[in-house]
Amino acid sequence: MKSLVFDLGGVVVVWDPVAPIAAAVGPERAEHFVHGGEFDFAAWNRAQDAGRSWDDAEAAAIEAHPHLAAEISAYRRNFPLALPELVPGTSEILGALRSRGHRLVALTNWSAETFPHAPQRFPEVFALFDDVIVSGVEGVAKPDPAIFLVLGRRLGHPLDGVLFVDDSLPNVDAARAAGMDAVHFTGAAALSCELRERALID
Structure with a gap:
């Protein structure tokens, strides 16, 4: 796992x-x-x-x-109204990872007050996550290095080599600086290739 x-x-x-x-x-x-x-x-x-x-x-x-x-x-x-739909293809990737027994965690820059709308809108997708770390709850947002300290505590193990996926290059750079294997998200097809190269999905 x-x-x-x-x-x-x-x-x-x-x-x-x-x-x-x-x-x-x-x-x-x-x-x-x-x-x-x-x-x-x-x-x-x-x-x-x-x-x-x-x-x-x-x-x-x-x-x-x-x-x-x-x-x-x-x-x-x-x-x-700011949450019209899911990003095409990502939920299927999450499902495939979950079926392989991997632990899925979300680390999001989001207000603590507006975040609850997301799991209410897409409960089937949020059910795939073992944990969700919300910056507004923690009081610190990516790419601040402090948020990765929070992530490490929540994971309960070092961040070295943990795969991180984000569409923001500054956040990707910050994750790499924290020791993570970070991927810049540009779409589900490219992400699938990255995951296959790491033998995380078929």
Whole structure:
């Protein structure tokens, strides 16, 4: 049996931050809010991934950007819309690994408050994981090296050689620095090849 560690958003579950906001203000305004540059959505959201509460996050953002109050409040309120589907092919890979007796652990950058929507939306996939480590619960997010110390404690054994899969190159680099065998996820087909090379699936 081997332990394998998977990121969730962009690897197992599709994450679309525009959709919850578009439900309130329309797609054009939502796209501008998330990707337009006036508001640093990535940095704002990352603080919640690292443990900041959504009440504090929304209050600070609305104070700084009162003209974006509708966009700011819409994301959490409509969050289930951010999870439209599973990433094609990954759940089948997880099932194949599980059938081989491997231990599956998720290590995700996710707010503690919004994370419960994911297992509610995809219970059959989350049932494949032996453990899920949520950055917002731990108060530290990838690629901070401290999150890999948390992972090691949860696994109960050294990280050396443990396979880690993530769609973020900084996270992959951090995992390698922690001694892991890290794979940059670009799709299920490429991941299957990586796993076959390691004799983890047929």
